């Protein structure tokens with residue numbers, strides 16, 4: 001008998017992954033972001049808010065105050081629905097902005113991302129159709145894909161979601177169960193859905209009893225123009241689920257957002273959240289509520305809007321100066337991103353490696369398409385760099401594009 005052991009370590013076969021994971025392929029963007037965040041790269045790839053605008057001092061004071069005054073409660077388990085004063089704050093703010101919302105309709109989530117996940121979990125059966133703008137926010141596509149949804153890609157132009165495209169699909173019998181929209185400063189395009197399209201979208205949803213998920217992480221970051229009414233404020237039949245977040249206004253590391261839904265859906269989402277994480281972090285919720293009581297939130301938002309407005313203009317000016325003729329871009333009224341298209345058949349994916357060599361990064365737009373990919377687009381983030389760095393980075397990008405044109 002040969003008792004000698006093989007020198008090769010035995011590697012156990014990993015467990016077979018659930019079927020849904022094949023619909024959640026690790027996104028290429030995740031890999032891109034890892035490279036792009038190298039310190040030597042001037043990156044416009046991520047979706048990071050400007051860290052110098054985080055209210056660090058004020059938040060430290062709020063955390064300190066909460067821990068001193070109500071430490072044990074702040075460190076204890078808490079209810080799934082969320083800290084009531086914070087729910088009241090969200091309801092009051094949304095009501096001031098034109099929707100009628102009570103604290104009971106608000107569920108505090110771990111960011112808007114968890115809201116997307118909870119809606120997928122509570123509404124979607126395998127094969128259910130979800131209408132999504134083409135392109136769309138990637139992590140929403142991943143989430144709905146994970147629940148084995150069938151995508152109904154809807155065209156997109158300078159005003160975002162093309163409602164007439166959805167009308168045509170519905171007329172052909174393709175009625176979605178859910179419509180996913182980022183109406184304000186879309187990710188990746190930076191576009192805003194016009195008031196007229198909002199009306200038509202609501203009318204379609206009412207006529208066919210389709211739920212709408214209004215994902216609104218950027219609405220508070222409007223630096224120009226005036227806001228059309230939110231879909232939530234236009235809803236009189238309980239079809240709109242609305243998501244918001246403190247990620248872009250206070251800090252994404254807090255992982256605090258909210259879901260507003262009609263009672264039955266709110267209950268279902270609360271049960272689903274309980275099964276997934278019990279509740280959002282108690283200390284963070286209490287600290288955010290204390291901070292909002294004690295500091296000038298609107299003044300703080302004003303500073304963010306001003307900085308992002310300047311950065312957005314700086315990026316548009318730099319694009320005009322450094323990119324060759326035929327390059328086009330959106331003109332966002334707020335948010336974090338703009339969306340550029342390259343001239344003469346150039347593919348953003350082909351530029352990426354050379355851009356890294358020039359020490360500049362972006363996200364190739366193809367990643368954001370739910371079905372047929374298009375390759376001429378790139379997503380550029382303007383919130384995370386100063387106007388000077390934006391000028392420098394876009395000049396580098398211009399060099400890369402020119403090299404590829406010749």
Ligand SMILES: Cc1ncc(COP(=O)(O)O)c(C=O)c1O
Nearest residue numbers: 047111112113137187245247257
């Ligand atoms: C459209 C959209 N929805 C949701 C999120 C997730 O935000 P949060 O940090 O609140 O989870 C993002 C983040 O970039 C986003 O762009």
